[in-house]
Amino acid sequence: xxxxPCECGGADFERRHHLEQHxxxxxxxxxxxxxxxxxxxxxxxxMAVEIPPPPPAYGGAEPSEIIDPxxxxxxxDRFGRWASLGVLNSPExxxxxxxxxxxxxxxxxxxxxxxxxxxQDAVPASAFTSERGRARYxxxxxxxxxxxxxxxxxxxxxxxxxxxxxxxxxxxxxxPAAE
Numbered sequence: 001x002x003x004x005p006c007e008c009g010g011a012d013f014e015r016r017h018h019l020e021q022h023x024x025x026x027x028x029x030x031x032x033x034x035x036x037x038x039x040x041x042x043x044x045x046x047m048a049v050e051i052p053p054p055p056p057a058y059g060g061a062e063p064s065e066i067i068d069p070x071x072x073x074x075x076x077d078r079f080g081r082w083a084s085l086g087v088l089n090s091p092e093x094x095x096x097x098x099x100x101x102x103x104x105x106x107x108x109x110x111x112x113x114x115x116x117x118x119x120q121d122a123v124p125a126s127a128f129t130s131e132r133g134r135a136r137y138x139x140x141x142x143x144x145x146x147x148x149x150x151x152x153x154x155x156x157x158x159x160x161x162x163x164x165x166x167x168x169x170x171x172x173x174x175x176p177a178a179e
Contacts, residue, residue: 068130076109116146
């Protein structure tokens with residue numbers, strides 16, 4: 001929903017959530033009023049039959065039909081950059097504040113992998129279905145190859161491990177995942 005702002009450009013609205021039955025489909029509905037301009041906003045998502053994993057995962061085993069790989073890459077960059085800069089520019093005792101963002105970045109990179117067809121080494125151009133996603137792909141199609149995505153996954157995991165180490169050192173060995 002944050003990837004698809006209102007016509008006025010604002011993405012913030014107080015989200016009310018409910019479920020609706022549409023034929024055989026169970027649909028999650030999010031609606032509310034844009035805080036920027038007052039327009040009504042509504043998003044509908046057909047629920048998958050499989051129960052998705054708990055957050056921070058974004059979905060089940062199949063690639064998303066709502067968010068394309070370019071949008072997931074943008075989410076990963078946004079969260080990863082914010083968390084990395086926060087860690088670099090804060091005392092170790094504050095690194096716990098950035099763990100959630102880095103976990104979300106990791107989950108978003110993992111989502112991009114779901115768009116790589118079996119036996120192929122890159123996300124195909126046809127997987128980029130949003131304007132934002134296609135633009136990101138056109139700026140750097142090589143960024144969606146398996147090799148570079150594996151590197152990004154590795155780096156993101158290392159940053160997360162460093163955050164977890166910082167948390168353990170400053171909290172007397174508490175479990176960072178509980179943060």
